[in-house]
Amino acid sequence: xxxxxxxxxxxxxxxxxxxxxxxxxxxxxxxxxxxxxxxxxxxxxxxxxxxxxxxxxxxxxxxxxxxxxxxxxxxxxxxxxxxxxxxxxxxxxxxxxxxxxxxxxxxxxxxxxxxxxxxxxxxxxxxxxxxxxxxxxxxxxxxxxxxxxxxxxxxxxxxxxxxxxxxxxxxxxxxxxxxxxxxxxxxxxxxxxxxxxxxxxxxxxxxxxxxxxxxxxxxxxxxxxxxxxxxxxxxxxxxxxxxxxxxxxxxxxxxxxxxxxxxxxxxxxxxxxxxxxxxxxxxxxxxxxxxxxxxxxxxxxxxxx
Amino acid sequence: xxxxxxxxxxxxxxxxxxxxxxxxxxxxxxxxxxxxxxxxxxxxxxxxxxxxxxxxxxxxxxxxxxxxxxxxxxxxxxxxxxxxxxxxxxxxxxxxxxxxxxxxxxxxxxxxxxxxxxxxxxxxxxxxxxxxxxxxxxxxxxxxxxxxxxxxxxxxxxxxxxxxxxxxxxxxxxxxxxxxxxxxxxxxxxxxxxxxxxxxxxxxxxxxxxxxxxxxxxxxxxxxxxxxxxxx
Numbered sequence: 001x002x003x004x005x006x007x008x009x010x011x012x013x014x015x016x017x018x019x020x021x022x023x024x025x026x027x028x029x030x031x032x033x034x035x036x037x038x039x040x041x042x043x044x045x046x047x048x049x050x051x052x053x054x055x056x057x058x059x060x061x062x063x064x065x066x067x068x069x070x071x072x073x074x075x076x077x078x079x080x081x082x083x084x085x086x087x088x089x090x091x092x093x094x095x096x097x098x099x100x101x102x103x104x105x106x107x108x109x110x111x112x113x114x115x116x117x118x119x120x121x122x123x124x125x126x127x128x129x130x131x132x133x134x135x136x137x138x139x140x141x142x143x144x145x146x147x148x149x150x151x152x153x154x155x156x157x158x159x160x161x162x163x164x165x166x167x168x169x170x171x172x173x174x175x176x177x178x179x180x181x182x183x184x185x186x187x188x189x190x191x192x193x194x195x196x197x198x199x200x201x202x203x204x205x206x207x208x209x210x211x212x213x214x215x216x217x218x219x220x221x222x223x224x225x226x227x228x229x230x231x232x233x234x235x236x237x238x239x240x241x242x243x244x245x246x247x248x249x250x251x252x253x254x255x256x257x258x259x260x261x262x263x264x265x266x267x268x269x270x271x272x273x274x275x276x277x278x279x280x281x282x283x284x285x286x287x288x289x290x291x292x293x294x295x296x297x298x299x300x301x302x303x304x305x
Numbered sequence: 306x307x308x309x310x311x312x313x314x315x316x317x318x319x320x321x322x323x324x325x326x327x328x329x330x331x332x333x334x335x336x337x338x339x340x341x342x343x344x345x346x347x348x349x350x351x352x353x354x355x356x357x358x359x360x361x362x363x364x365x366x367x368x369x370x371x372x373x374x375x376x377x378x379x380x381x382x383x384x385x386x387x388x389x390x391x392x393x394x395x396x397x398x399x400x401x402x403x404x405x406x407x408x409x410x411x412x413x414x415x416x417x418x419x420x421x422x423x424x425x426x427x428x429x430x431x432x433x434x435x436x437x438x439x440x441x442x443x444x445x446x447x448x449x450x451x452x453x454x455x456x457x458x459x460x461x462x463x464x465x466x467x468x469x470x471x472x473x474x475x476x477x478x479x480x481x482x483x484x485x486x487x488x489x490x491x492x493x494x495x496x497x498x499x500x501x502x503x504x505x506x507x508x509x510x511x512x513x514x515x516x517x518x519x520x521x522x523x524x525x526x527x528x529x530x531x532x533x534x535x536x537x
Contacts, residue, residue, distance in 0.1 A: 004419050214400055216362075218461065219390030220417030222383060 008224060012231020015204050022200040023236055026291075029196045030240035031247070033189040034286050038248055040182045041282060042271065047175035049266050060129040060140055061160040068125060068155040076152050077127055085139040088130040097123035124157055190290060197236060197294030201229050205302045212303065226299050233295030234288045241287035245280060248272065306500060307336040307359060307469065312368035314354050314524075328354040330524040332368070336502060338468075341495045343511050344504045346521035352504035355521075356471045360392060361385055390418055393462030393470045393499075397477035399454045401446040407457050408433070408442040414461045428464055436460040436490060452483030459490060469500040476507060484510060 016023060064073050073091060080089045092100070098121045105111040115122075131140060144159055205212070208228075215225045249272065256269035272279070314329040329351045336342050344352050357363040358370050361377045370377050372388060380388055401410050408429055415425045433439045436456040446454050455475055462470055472491060476484035488510060495501045505511065511518055520528040 003421060007416050210400070211402060214402065214413070215417050217389065217394050217400065218414035218417050218465065219386040219388075221386045221419070224417055224419070 008227035012228035015228045016232045016235045026197045026200045026236045027240045029193040031243050033193045034244040034283050036186045059131045062127045063124040063157045064155050065157045090128045092126050094125050193290045194294045198298045201295050201298035230295045233291030237287035237291030241283040306338045308371040310369045312365045315366045341501045341516045343518045350521040351524045391468050393467035395458050395462050395472040395475045397474035399458045411461045432460045432464045451479045472503045
């Protein structure tokens with residue numbers, strides 16, 4: 001059994017290597033298809049990262065004037081916590097705000113120099129409020145504007161609203177739009193890949209007619225006659241998947257640091273390496289799958305045993 | 306062993322209004338084990354069609370073909386290789402793989418049926434000796450004479466020890482010297498106990514053989530004699 005497999009693979013490799021330039025076209029189109037599918041896979045991760053990082057962000061920041069007493073701010077915090085719509089309220093003191101800033105921007109000499117230039121602690125104490133749902137902004141906003149006692153109200157320097165809902169919705173709509181278009185293109189490309197690979201295998205069958213005739217004559221099993229062409233299709237898919245993996249490794253390696261500047265915390269390379277095996281599996285499954293489907297169709301149509 | 310029962314084979318004409326071609330018409334005969342039978346007739350008499358029918362490459366329009374009491378056209382396609390392994394075939398144009406040496410051409414037949422490397426190493430030299438090609442084992446077909454190429458083809462047909470050898474015009478491309486050489490080889494194979502069915506239109510050859518001759522003319526059997534001659 002093993003010897004038979006070995007012979008079929010050997011013979012399949014021979015068919016593959018004799019197909020020369022037509023393999024290039026097959027591998028090329030499979031690489032494009034697999035790349036598109038891999039991009040969709042990575043896009044899903046990126047969009048998940050963006051939305052989850054946005055969801056974790058503070059909804060409303062209430063900044064207090066410089067002279068505001070911590071006890072007053074904590075009283076406001078207690079008042080706010082009573083509102084049903086409020087999920088969480090965190091107090092950030094002036095010192096905490098300063099150390100947080102330094103920690104975040106310690107590698108940025110320009111910002112650090114500016115901070116030194118300003119002198120002292122320019123930051124304000126604040127309350128970071130998270131709502132249970134984005135639609136509940138209004139209730140919290142109303143409380144700050146109308147219900148809060150004027151004594152506390154006067155302590156407020158400014159209120160920043162972070163409108164996460166529309167941003168998240170936008171990201172969702174962009175990524176789902178891109179995914180839909182991507183899936184559509186992937187299907188078209190997959191059909192194209194199957195057609196091109198089908199043609200390559202059809203040619204290989206045509207070129208191997210003498211050999212097939214002899215195989216039939218000597219009583220070779222159907223599997224022995226057909227197997228090499230399946231191997232040829234699978235080999236094209238296998239190489240396409242490997243090329244694709246290499247391309248993505250390069251892209252993620254090169255652009256990861258640049259993208260991280262735009263989206264702090266989004267490390268494409270880490271994403272790639274942590275998903276390496278699943279990516280490899282997806283790419284091999286799609287690549288080899290396309291090759292094998294094409295071979296099967298070509299064999300059924302052109303290789304009667 | 307082999308039985309053709311009321312076989313008619315009609316090939317449809319490729320042009321829609323053309324008449325169909327009748328390759329065989331109500332042909333019936335039997336071949337026993339260890340027989341040496343020659344099937345003679347002009348080109349197009351239906352000799353090759355008979356072989357194709359026995360190998361289940363073609364289906365008869367009417368009638369049945371039996372090999373060891375099994376209707377070959379009722380054998381499922383998955384089981385057909387088993388039938389073909391029991392029947393060795395030799396053709397006028399040798400059908401050798403030009404990119405493989407004599408040894409590899411013969412070994413290929415064993416590889417295709419799943420023989421182990423050990424069996425191949427044991428059987429190929431044995432069959433090379435029978436066809437007297439041991440010294441040519443590493444030559445490519447293009448480096449061989451027509452007779453040697455045909456002996457390679459016979460060796461390939463023999464190597465999986467078939468019960469029958471079908472030889473379709475095996476001497477068609479050979480000079481008289483090599484023709485006799487091949488016939489002698491087929492007779493030798495027959496003496497070892499293998500049934501040989503030889504299709505030819507070589508009159509001299511048939512007349513010196515002194516074996517059973519079935520004569521076909523326009524798809525019909527016109528003569529079937531135990532020690533026949535080529536008469537048309």
